Amino acid sequence: MTRLEALEAIVAAYPREPIVVTLGATARELAAVARSDNHLYVLDSMGLPTAIGLGLSLGLDDSPFEKCLVIEGDGSLLMGFSTLATIGLLKPAKLLLLVLDNGIYAATGGQKTASAAIDVSAVARGCGIDAADVDDAQSLARELDRCRTAPGPILLRVRIGPENAKVPYLLEDPVILGETFRRYLAAQRR
Numbered sequence: 001m002t003r004l005e006a007l008e009a010i011v012a013a014y015p016r017e018p019i020v021v022t023l024g025a026t027a028r029e030l031a032a033v034a035r036s037d038n039h040l041y042v043l044d045s046m047g048l049p050t051a052i053g054l055g056l057s058l059g060l061d062d063s064p065f066e067k068c069l070v071i072e073g074d075g076s077l078l079m080g081f082s083t084l085a086t087i088g089l090l091k092p093a094k095l096l097l098l099v100l101d102n103g104i105y106a107a108t109g110g111q112k113t114a115s116a117a118i119d120v121s122a123v124a125r126g127c128g129i130d131a132a133d134v135d136d137a138q139s140l141a142r143e144l145d146r147c148r149t150a151p152g153p154i155l156l157r158v159r160i161g162p163e164n165a166k167v168p169y170l171l172e173d174p175v176i177l178g179e180t181f182r183r184y185l186a187a188q189r190r
Contacts, residue, residue, distance in 0.1 A: 024107030032167035047079030057095040074115040088127030
């Protein structure tokens with residue numbers, strides 16, 4: 001499965017839920033195929049999307065949203081790996097963390113990550129997080145459907161290929177991206 005295919009499945013399953021999106025190719029590809037005000041594109045902040053999603057999911061605990069999603073890469077997750085322990089401690093019921101694992105740092109030139117040596121789902125379960133591995137589009141669709149009603153926190157490790165789609169760069173002001181997302185959340189809570 002490609003990153004683009006995984007992203008399309010995720011946004012089709014959760015079209016209105018808040019989604020924190022990691023940097024690089026993931027943000028560019030998602031913006032190119034499914035740009036939406038409910039997406040917070042976290043540009044140039046490797047290692048932080050999971051922590052941002054944790055705080056956001058806690059803040060949205062009493063909101064009408066079913067889930068608060070984080071779309072993360074394996075390299076970025078590994079950079080902020082300690083956040084998994086905090087997620088396990090705080091148990092945000094609406095958090096759904098999707099780790100798109102291609103085994104490389106796509107944003108910095110394709111260097112290998114350590115994800116092949118780590119059972120990310122086992123680590124998540126060790127932290128008290130519901131976790132599963134997904135290897136194909138059918139399994140992803142099934143898990144996304146299960147996650148809709150399952151209590152969080154949940155981590156899905158989604159294995160994808162290393163290819164990047166040819167899409168334009170996302171060169172927008174992060175302040176504007178954040179304000180657009182904030183306005184979306186405020187409008188939904190009324």
